[in-house]
Amino acid sequence: MSFCDQAVSGVANLKPYIPGMPVEELQRKYGVRNIVKLASNENPLGPPKAAIAAVALAAKEMARYPDGNGFSLKTALATKHQIAAEQITLGNGSNDILEIVARTFAEKGDEIIFSEHAFAIYGLVTQAIGATPIVTPAVNYGHDLTAMLKAITAKTKIIYIANPNNPTGTWLDPEDIKLFLEKVPEKVIVVLDEAYVEYLHTEENSIPWLQHFQNLIITRTFSKAFGLAGLRVGYSVSDPEVADLMNRVRQPFNVSHLALTAAVAALGDEAYLQQTREVNEAGMKQLIAGYEKMGLQYIPSKANFITVNVHTNALEVYDELLYEGVIVRPVANYGLPQHLRVSIGLAEENQQFLDALSGILGRG
Numbered sequence: 001m002s003f004c005d006q007a008v009s010g011v012a013n014l015k016p017y018i019p020g021m022p023v024e025e026l027q028r029k030y031g032v033r034n035i036v037k038l039a040s041n042e043n044p045l046g047p048p049k050a051a052i053a054a055v056a057l058a059a060k061e062m063a064r065y066p067d068g069n070g071f072s073l074k075t076a077l078a079t080k081h082q083i084a085a086e087q088i089t090l091g092n093g094s095n096d097i098l099e100i101v102a103r104t105f106a107e108k109g110d111e112i113i114f115s116e117h118a119f120a121i122y123g124l125v126t127q128a129i130g131a132t133p134i135v136t137p138a139v140n141y142g143h144d145l146t147a148m149l150k151a152i153t154a155k156t157k158i159i160y161i162a163n164p165n166n167p168t169g170t171w172l173d174p175e176d177i178k179l180f181l182e183k184v185p186e187k188v189i190v191v192l193d194e195a196y197v198e199y200l201h202t203e204e205n206s207i208p209w210l211q212h213f214q215n216l217i218i219t220r221t222f223s224k225a226f227g228l229a230g231l232r233v234g235y236s237v238s239d240p241e242v243a244d245l246m247n248r249v250r251q252p253f254n255v256s257h258l259a260l261t262a263a264v265a266a267l268g269d270e271a272y273l274q275q276t277r278e279v280n281e282a283g284m285k286q287l288i289a290g291y292e293k294m295g296l297q298y299i300p301s302k303a304n305f306i307t308v309n310v311h312t313n314a315l316e317v318y319d320e321l322l323y324e325g326v327i328v329r330p331v332a333n334y335g336l337p338q339h340l341r342v343s344i345g346l347a348e349e350n351q352q353f354l355d356a357l358s359g360i361l362g363r364g
């Protein structure tokens with residue numbers, strides 16, 4: 001028999017999330033050495049030293065369940081953001097939070113709005129719970145807030161917005177988001193996914209907006225600028241009542257002890273964050289200069305990656321890059337068949353990628 005009919009509606013048609021290819025997989029399948037992975041927007045510096053030390057100590061406590069309430073991390077985050085610990089929900093990565101929001105506030109028949117070219121998880125969680133995705137067309141590869149407002153109906157439960165967006169790196173002006181929030185009906189949850197916020201060179205901070213908008217949920221992660229992607233830890237900040245509901249839905253031990261410990265240590269490492277921004281800024285300039293030399297168009301990015309138009313079938317270029325030991329991310333599944341998303345690496349990694357790309361494209 002087939003279990004496809006048994007699965008709840010939506011699940012049989014789900015297309016699994018396609019992650020960046022792990023380095024080991026490329027070694028195993030292609031026998032390639034000297035691999036550079038610029039595929040998952042990870043921090044090229046490796047984890048913060050303080051986090052490595054904290055995890056080594058915490059390893060001795062692995063036989064115990066983690067603190068299901070994440071007291072230490074919530075306290076550290078509350079101090080950092082000047083909020084109450086009751087406003088925080090911790091997640092197994094912020095992907096976990098994005099899913100918890102959907103399971104807390106929407107069900108079959110409800111509508112969830114997100115943008116064309118927006119982060120893939122929004123569509124996946126929508127489909128998994130049997131809700132109806134409403135996808136608004138992008139403008140200049142980014143979110144069209146006016147179109148998103150117009151798409152709201154009586155059935156709308158959630159709107160997901162990534163700022164900056166992945167995989168395009170586009171960014172919305174905070175003033176425009178504020179105006180948008182003022183127009184969204186109170187009963188509609190707005191998720192502002194700020195996975196790359198630490199890379200922005202702006203003092204603008206969305207967290208104070210929570211005082212005005214009870215329907216706002218801001219998500220953040222330790223996977224990108226904080227260098228802890230492998231540990232899986234993220235969080236949201238919201239109204240305490242919203243956080244309370246989400247905390248009922250989440251798994252009781254959704255963040256591991258090692259992840260909690262590392263996150264507290266990473267939060268305190270300002271020097272690492274500073275270095276991360278500097279490496280990113282330099283790498284961004286290097287990649288842009290390389291693209292311009294090759295005459296390639298790219299989407300201006302505020303994040304730690306930059307998506308480039310290779311003006312041909314990007315999947316083929318992706319494959320040829322693999323043979324050169326360079327893993328990037330094809331984004332045809334995001335409606336961008338001629339683009340590659342390239343995470344910003346260390347100078348030598350960026351160079352290896354640029355050299356391989358110019359060789360493949362015969363541009364230089």
Ligand SMILES: *Cc1c(COP(=O)(O)O)cnc(C)c1O
Pocket residue numbers: 041092093094095096119162164165166193195220221222223224229232233234
């Ligand atoms: C990477 C990313 C996330 C976070 O992923 P986690 O590792 O689960 O925290 C969330 N949103 C966007 C837009 C991302 O690019």
